[in-house]
Amino acid sequence: xxxxxxxxxxxxxxxxxxxxxxxxxxxxxxxxPVIAIPLAVVVILACRQQVKGVMSDERAxxxxxxxxxxxxxxxxxxxxxxxxxFSSYAFSTPLAPTISGKVTVNDxxxxxxxxxISRGGNTGMPGEVISSITIRNIDAMNETEAAAYAAFWQEGxxxxxxxxxxxxxxxYCLITLIATFGAFYLYYARKY
Amino acid sequence: MKNRIRVLRAEREMTQEKLAELIGVTRNTIISLExxxxxxxxxxxxxxxxxxxxxIDDVFTYEREIDGPEAGDDL
Numbered sequence: 001x002x003x004x005x006x007x008x009x010x011x012x013x014x015x016x017x018x019x020x021x022x023x024x025x026x027x028x029x030x031x032x033p034v035i036a037i038p039l040a041v042v043v044i045l046a047c048r049q050q051v052k053g054v055m056s057d058e059r060a061x062x063x064x065x066x067x068x069x070x071x072x073x074x075x076x077x078x079x080x081x082x083x084x085x086f087s088s089y090a091f092s093t094p095l096a097p098t099i100s101g102k103v104t105v106n107d108x109x110x111x112x113x114x115x116x117i118s119r120g121g122n123t124g125m126p127g128e129v130i131s132s133i134t135i136r137n138i139d140a141m142n143e144t145e146a147a148a149y150a151a152f153w154q155e156g157x158x159x160x161x162x163x164x165x166x167x168x169x170x171x172y173c174l175i176t177l178i179a180t181f182g183a184f185y186l187y188y189a190r191k192y
Numbered sequence: 193m194k195n196r197i198r199v200l201r202a203e204r205e206m207t208q209e210k211l212a213e214l215i216g217v218t219r220n221t222i223i224s225l226e227x228x229x230x231x232x233x234x235x236x237x238x239x240x241x242x243x244x245x246x247x248i249d250d251v252f253t254y255e256r257e258i259d260g261p262e263a264g265d266d267l
Contacts, residue, residue: 057217059230 001050009047013040072181079174086167090160095120097130097160103138110137117156131156194253198226200244215239 001009017040024032048055089095101115116132133152135145201211208222215236224230225240232240241248 054212054216054218057221058233058236059217059221059224 001047001052003051003053003055006047006051010044013043013047016040072177075177076174079170079177082170083167083174086163086170090164090167097157099156106136111139112136113138115152117152120160130159193231194228194255195225196251196253197222197240200246200251201226204244211243214243 017036020036021033024030024036097120098118099115100118101113104112104114106112113135114132115134117130119128119130131152133148135141135149141149197211201208208219208226212219212222216239217236221230225232237248237252241251244251
């Protein structure tokens with residue numbers, strides 16, 4: 001078997017397994033991945049044994065080592081920048097959305113509530129209104145108004161919350177990357 | 193670092209494919225070695241001289257760099 005054929009075999013096997021696992025999880029057949037994944041590993045290893053010639057040598061290993069190291073360095077720098085930028089959006093007060101509201105007593109004695117969430121910024125000017133709501137009688141809020149009230153908070157703070165989630169996700173990825181690299185570094189430092 | 197792999201291979205009418213097979217590397221590695229883009233490890237260097245049946249100095253020539261080489265500068 002030629003190397004190109006082997007690579008096609010890997011691609012087909014991985015695609016098939018990915019489709020099966022995806023379907024199995026959606027269908028709740030959790031036994032399928034348990035069988036399909038080890039079977040795919042066996043198929044790939046069997047294909048690998050059929051390949052004639054050298055699959056990898058010291059030059060390929062050195063190229064992979066250098067590429068991996070550069071990847072880690074670039075990802076770390078970009079990751080730190082990403083965490084700082086998204087954290088700034090998520091946690092800094094000047095960039096946070098401004099929430100304003102007032103309660104008005106109506107002519108019939110009921111109380112109404114008007115609220116608005118505006119985009120944050122440090123311009124000193126009132127920001128663009130992201131979301132606003134008026135509830136005519138806050139003491140007798142109906143189901144529709146309650147749903148609208150919940151949507152008001154969700155939509156108004158979506159961008160703010162998403163920034164926090166992105167920052168946290170990148171941070172966890174960086175921690176995982178550093179921890180994995182550190183573990184392998186220690187392993188190979190002891191080995192050589 | 194210079195090498196005479198291409199010359200020695202031509203003298204023995206050996207293809208890159210054959211040399212790669214004999215020393216257990218890919219043909220791309222032979223191409224890189226011949227172009228001087230890749231410096232082999234000591235182990236690979238000795239495998240190469242073994243195949244040609246010559247001394248290591250007959251294949252590889254070290255050229256001292258003016259600023260001095262740095263470890264890991266080249267592949």
